[in-house]
Amino acid sequence: MELTAEIAALRSGTGDPQRLVGEFRRAVLLVPLAGGSTDADSGLISAVSSGIRWFYAFTDEEALARFAEARGEASREWPYLAILGARLVDAVVPEAGGPAGVAVNVADADGSMMFPPVAGIVPDAYAVDVEAESPEVA
Structure with a gap:
């Protein structure tokens, strides 16, 4: 099943969250570049909400x-x-300088999905629901 179908299934109450995350990681996503330029250094379009x-x-x-x-x-x-969802969360999110997630198809009221910065979606070191390990004191 493709990502949009998994989103629809989860929104209807029949989906499986793990299968959804799997499809998200395998999907090729289109991430718009900031500044309207083809220069990859211009960054990716994003927004900040609640930190x-x-x-x-x-x-x-x-x-x-x-x-x-x-x-x-x-x-x-x-x-x-054009980037794999896995690469977006595994390589781009850690470079964000703070908690970051992915908002998919945000203009589609019935087809959007948020992938927040939590364990199982982003690397644990960048997940807001995983407590950072304290170094052991000798």
Whole structure:
């Protein structure tokens, strides 16, 4: 099953959270670049809410276009990075400088899903629900 189908199943109450995370990690997601440039150094579009940085990611160009339309910016070009969900949470989230998660298809009221910075989604060292290990005192 693809990611959008897993999101729909979970939202309807018939999905499996572990299967959803698995599909998220395997999915190629489109993450828009900030600044409207094709320069990868411009960063990824994100927002901060309640101290958590949320990277926007989309399952296809149509979902990204709905996001652009909702922002009133459909007329401009939206360059994006195509990246596996696993790479996004395993490599990008640790570079965020604080708690970070992924917001998928945020312009789709019935098809969006948040992947928060918790164990099982992001690496444990960056999960807000995992207590940092204290160094042992000799």
